[in-house]
Amino acid sequence: MRLHQKQAVKTGGSMRIALPLEWVRAEGIEPEQKLDILESGLLVVLPGRELKEDEINEALECVKRMIKIAYRNRGS
Secondary structure, three states, X not given: OOOOOOOOEEEOOXXXXXXXXXXXXXXXXXXOOOOOEEEOOOEEEOOOOOOOHHHHHHHHHHHHHHHHHHHHHHOO
């Protein structure tokens, strides 16, 4: 898991954030493909493929660590 800083850009009545190209390529995301986005105080973009249980658990643990790192980096 990597921490990316992306700029939110206002377009019309919404904001856009570019997905990291490395992730897009690795997951085989195609233009116009619909992705599931979870929203609960933070945003999570799910890959097009279904994650295995161990991948979900690993991702959750990584998110906890990365949130703390991101907050520390804000203070720098």
